[in-house]
Amino acid sequence: MDARVQTLLRLGDAALILGQRLGEWTGHGPVLEEDIAMANVALDLIGQARLLLSHAGLLEGAGRDEDRLAYFRDAREFRNFTICELPNSGLANCAMRGHTQSGDYAFTIVRNLLFCAWQVQLWQALTDSRNPSNDAQLAGIAAKSLKESSYHLRHAADWTVRFGDGTDESHARAQAALDALWPYTNELFADDAVDAAAAQSGFGVLGAPLRAAWLAQVGAVLEEATLAQPRDSAFVSTGKSGLHSEHLDFLLAEMQVLPRAHPEAVW
Amino acid sequence: MSGAGEDRMSTNEWPLWEVFIRSKQGLDHRHVGSLHAVDSAQAVRMARDVYTRRMEGVSIWVVPSNSITASDPDDKAEMFDPAADKIYRHPTFYVLPKEVEHM
Numbered sequence: 432m433d434a435r436v437q438t439l440l441r442l443g444d445a446a447l448i449l450g451q452r453l454g455e456w457t458g459h460g461p462v463l464e465e466d467i468a469m470a471n472v473a474l475d476l477i478g479q480a481r482l483l484l485s486h487a488g489l490l491e492g493a494g495r496d497e498d499r500l501a502y503f504r505d506a507r508e509f510r511n512f513t514i515c516e517l518p519n520s521g522l523a524n525c526a527m528r529g530h531t532q533s534g535d536y537a538f539t540i541v542r543n544l545l546f547c548a549w550q551v552q553l554w555q556a557l558t559d560s561r562n563p564s565n566d567a568q569l570a571g572i573a574a575k576s577l578k579e580s581s582y583h584l585r586h587a588a589d590w591t592v593r594f595g596d597g598t599d600e601s602h603a604r605a606q607a608a609l610d611a612l613w614p615y616t617n618e619l620f621a622d623d624a625v626d627a628a629a630a631q632s633g634f635g636v637l638g639a640p641l642r643a644a645w646l647a648q649v650g651a652v653l654e655e656a657t658l659a660q661p662r663d664s665a666f667v668s669t670g671k672s673g674l675h676s677e678h679l680d681f682l683l684a685e686m687q688v689l690p691r692a693h694p695e696a697v698w
Numbered sequence: 699m700s701g702a703g704e705d706r707m708s709t710n711e712w713p714l715w716e717v718f719i720r721s722k723q724g725l726d727h728r729h730v731g732s733l734h735a736v737d738s739a740q741a742v743r744m745a746r747d748v749y750t751r752r753m754e755g756v757s758i759w760v761v762p763s764n765s766i767t768a769s770d771p772d773d774k775a776e777m778f779d780p781a782a783d784k785i786y787r788h789p790t791f792y793v794l795p796k797e798v799e800h801m
Contacts (some may be wrong), residue, residue, distance in 0.1 A: 462712070464733050468747035589743065595734070 434628035435566070436491045437510065438635045440500070441625075441671045442553075443483030444511035447501060448679070449546060451686050452474030453539070455519055461536055468586060472543070475579040504689040506679045513668035514546060514615035516679040522611045537594050537601065538608040543587035545612055548648050549619045550580040550643040558610045565633035588652045596657025606658055613661035618646075618668045623672075714763040715741040717748075719755035727759050734762075 460466025465594035475582040484497040522537035557564045557573035564570045594605035622630075629635030653660050670676070689696060712734040718727035730749050735741035741760040750758070771778060781787070 462734065464735065464744040464748055467751075468744065471747050471751060586743065589740065 433490060434625050434632065435634045437557050437625045438485050438629040439483050439487035439490065439569070440510040441512070442518070443480045443500075443516045444509050445546075446476045446483065446513040447480035448509065449515040449542075450474070450480060451682055452515065452517075452519060453543075456534060456539065459534060467537075472583050472586065475583065479572070479576045479579070482575075486572065492694070498690065502687045504550065506675050506683055509675065509679060509683070510671050510673060511675075511679075512546075512615070512618045513670035514542060514612065514618065515613070516670065516676060516682055517542065517612075518678050521584075521608060535604065535608065536590075537604040538611070540594065540644055541605060541608040542589040542612055544591050544652060545582060545616050545649060546619075547580050547583040547587055548645055549641065551577065551581045551584050551648070552645050553636065556581055556636040556641060559622065564635065569649060584648075591636055591652055591658070592656045594652070595658040603659065606657065608647050609653070609658055610661050614664045614666040615663070615668050617666060621667045714738050715716045716763050716766060717741075717745040717746075718759040718761070719745075719749055720757040721755050722753075727757065730754070732763060750779075 450473045453469055453476065457466065457473070460469055480501070481497050481675040484500045488495045488500055500586045517538075519534040519539050521535045533617060554573040554577035558577065559569055564573065591605065596602070620642045621635050624641055626635065626637055630637045650660060668676070670679075713736075714732055715735055715738070716732050717730050719730045722726045733741065733744050733748055735744045738760055742758050745758045745760055749755070
């Protein structure tokens with residue numbers, strides 16, 4: 432498949448799957464105001480996904496529109512980074528005794544911090560005035576998304592500091608979430624043949640060069656939050672190649688059930 | 699009622715803030731509602747998400763609700779009714795020269 436289409440699927444699927452995850456909080460947020468805030472973030476991400484997947488469908492030229500791509504592909508065809516599909520409750524190995532609720536807000540927030548900081552770096556690189564993407568549509572999507580992602584980052588950073596520099600319990604839960612999530616950030620910066628081809632052609636950018644600025648941004652937040660930056664590991668998740676965790680199937684089942692049961696359904 | 703400051707720890711509820719938004723066209727910040735937030739910075743951020751989602755504004759003010767001193771509804775009669783029959787307080791008894799337009 433065309434590296435451009437692959438790249439757009441990766442970015443679009445990442446936004447779609449995280450948007451769907453964050454949408455699970457709607458009506459279940461910790462307080463009314465935050466419930467609305469998180470729903471706004473989720474909808475922003477789904478908006479980004481619509482633009483990216485529509486563009487992917489056009490470049491692919493096989494007649495698939497955004498809905499076809501979102502609702503009629505199976506897990507193996509999704510190209511989102513694994514970090515986006517992890518459940519809001521966190522991973523089993525970071526579950527803390529006594530907390531059995533389905534959603535862990537610290538995990539949700541720290542993931543947003545790590546992912547949205549990466550998105551900000553990516554959108555900036557794609558709109559870099561010296562070397563923007565040679566695809567006007569992608570550069571336009573990046574410019575629009577940069578404002579949204581910058582706000583998402585601010586929102587997540589704000590809560591990360593409050594959790595990390597809060598009570599003993601909020602600190603412990605934020606640190607546990609950070610420790611669990613950190614290895615999954617490797618995938619954002621681990622370039623493969625698709626990334627190389629997309630960057631080579633001037634369409635996309637390599638991930639590895641984004642890490643220094645990402646780390647500076649995230650590191651500053653962690654420091655203010657009195658959270659310890661986890662040690663780097665060699666683990667690299669493989670979602671962007673279509674090899675996902677066990678969590679994605681369940682997410683897709685819920686997200687896709689309606690259009691699959693009623694393919695022509697409209698609002 | 700919970701307010702900003704000391705009593706927030708005891709009630710375990712976040713302080714209440716009044717939100718004022720200035721719309722694109724309007725010159726004045728207008729009261730739009732209230733919300734709970736831990737501090738003023740968070741209140742501004744919350745106000746952005748709760749009250750400006752539909753492009754309602756370009757500027758936000760937040761004020762701790764307990765900083766507002768309000769008139770007592772029970773005093774309504776003596777406070778406001780006496781103004782009802784003082785029509786001479788409205789500047790409507792002057793004849794404007796034609797040259798003064800758009801007053």
